[in-house]
Amino acid sequence: MNPLFAFLPNRFTRGAVRLLGAASLAALAGLPLAVHAQGAWPNRVVKIVVPFSAGSGTDVTARLVAEHLSSRLGQPFVVENKQGADGLIGAEQVAKSTPDGYTLGVIPSSAIVMNPALYKMPFDPMKDLVPVANLAGVGLVLGVQPEMPVRNVAELVAYLKERPGQLNFAAGSTFTRLAGEMFKHATGTDVVAIPYKGTAPQVTAMLGKEVQIVFDPFLGLPHMKAGKIRPLAVTSASRSSVLPELPTLRESGLRDVVVETWIAVFAPAGTPAAVVDKLRSEVAQIMALPDVRARLAGLSYDVITETPEQFSQRIRDDTARWAKTVKDANFKLNP
Structure with missing residues (x-):
């Protein structure tokens, strides 16, 4: 007798063995199905x-x-x-x-x-x-009013340092506001944030000459191409395929300013x-x-x-x- 079933009365031994054997076979037979079901992703919405x-x-x-x-x-x-x-x-x-x-x-x-x-x-x-x-x-496009005497980031920084607190930038979202704050801290300039309710209104503000600087998520692209906003750089880590001629802020000397x-x-x-x-x-x-x-x-x-x-x-x-x-x-x- 199998010692595993020594505690059972003889009349139960064969039945117990058959029952446990069948259960074991069923479990083994079902195992691949369970594994398959778990691995069949996706099988629903x-x-x-x-x-x-x-x-x-x-x-x-x-x-x-x-x-x-x-x-x-x-x-x-x-x-x-x-x-x-x-x-x-x-x-x-x-x-x-x-x-x-x-x-x-x-x-x-x-x-x-x-x-x-x-x-x-x-x-x-x-x-x-x-x-x-x-x-x-x-990323964002750093843009300025076209009549400003600046054509690159270095010239903008010098222009701002000569006029602390006299110029402003549009802040239409938390993202664009903090982009401006990062730029200010990195350059040691004092530019005033003017809040707007959205990034589209901040482009409108640039067109209306309400602000001098904008960090724009490419919404103002048609106006840049029309010469109504002068783009100076992009804030992303690498150049944009949309405006590949623009340097990044990193390329412009601001190594720690990446906003995207x-x-x-x-x-x-x-x-x-x-x-x-x-x-x-x-x-x-x-x-x-x-x-x-x-x-x-x-x-x-x-x-x-x-x-x-x-x-x-x-x-x-x-x-x-x-x-x-x-x-x-x-x-x-x-x-």
Whole structure:
């Protein structure tokens, strides 16, 4: 008799062995099916949370990627807009979702690297989100009134230092306001921020001669081409494909001034590595498509290609840079 069943009466031994043997076989037979089911991502609808309104640059980018993911992976990728608090509400929803690959976020950098310096965060972007893939980015254009006697950044800085507190820049958003503050601190100049309710109104203010300087997210591009705003440089780390003739601020001598927003795919921490790897691979292939690049170029975005390690380092560097800018400017959001 099998010693495992020595405690059983003889009449039960054969039945017990048969029963346990059958159960073991059933468990073994079912194991590959369970593993297969767990690995068959996606097998239902995937929700992509966008923490800004429909029609925004982040939303348009998310829908473009979602369309291609749906086609390539055979399951619907559905965008859900969850705006509010500079992207904080939607980003928090992603961070606190079940990490099964069925809730993702397409989130702009401000909600990840700027908000920690401005808000009491209900989650930790570094710990509670997995950076899957950076998609695209755009900087700002530093522009001035065309009648100003400056044609490059060095001349602008010299002009401002001769006139402390006499000139101003348009601040249509937290992002453009802090871009101006970073520029001021790096150059040791005194320029007054004039608040506006949006980046479109700040372009209107430039055209109306209400302000002398603007940090513009390419909304004023037609006016720059028409000579109504003089562009001097871009604030991104590399030159823009939209205005390739313009130098970056780094090239202009301001090595520590990099202001750009990027849009990326994130997943909740704990999402299976196989899902993250598959999604990362699919997104990389999508972003290499000519039609995708052309569509993003129409929004003044440049596709970003970087390794996961480079993306993670970018997040750390940008978080530190914005924290320093907010502290240096003693900047606080209006209550």
